[in-house]
Amino acid sequence: MFQAPDQAAVLDHQFRVAAYVVTWAIQIGYVLWLAMKWRAQKREAERLGIDRAKVQR
């Protein structure tokens, strides 16, 4: 799998960027999913008429 040195460096750079982007995509995606879950829970509590103060305790 011979590659010219400059081509290898470009590929290394692209793979490194891909790894960092994937890391952040997974982390941010999870936080967004958690925020959606939290909002759905709040709506469910309101729908059931559960007192927010009771839930907070």
Added chain:
Amino acid sequence: MKRFAIGLYVTVTAVLLAWGYYQAIYVAPNDAMQGEIFRIIYYHVPSFATAFTFYSISFLGSIAFLSYRRSRPAWAQIADGWAVAGAEVGVVFCTVGLTTGPLWARRAWGIWWTWDARLTTTLVLWLIYVSYLLLRRFSAGPQMQTLAAVLGIFGALDVPIVYMANRWWRTQHPAPVFGGDSNSGMDPSMVGALMWNMLAWFAWGFLILGIRFYVERHHQKIAAAEAKAALEA
């Protein structure tokens, strides 16, 4: 005061992540053999270190849940909250590790994946905790938490096996960088970048672990309030 402390923690975490990125990209030198692709280690290793820590939290939470589920139900619910938060955030970090690893391997080894001892045990660990989360998602009833706690304990037993895999068996995965034989170690010019990223990802991890625990406690309290309302009706 609480809001200020949380805001401060979030700010410090954001600064640490930015500083860690700066260290990894602009301060640490390219590896003499691997070139730029080596810089994946600054996200890959902290991700697994964080995942293993959170699986350990899940393990302790599961043990505490099983210990207190009859004698102190309120404590057991808190323990279960930590168990599920640890497992879920652990899966997130483990997913990052299992994704960044093959990206490095494709350039370093020429292959995306191999059934090496370290890789295989890590995949098994990920699958165990994904099944733990699926069990919690799709089963109901009073036994669900108990079954999940037992699965969480068995899952965590794989963590030391994953850690020791490239010490016990010499296969494709690189030998341990730290705590290995006399040839292990890292160039001092690279250690700082790794440690800053370790600190940053732990700070980020504990932030989302805390949020996940809070969401789970909120869920438990809604379920309890709902059950109480149904009884009173």
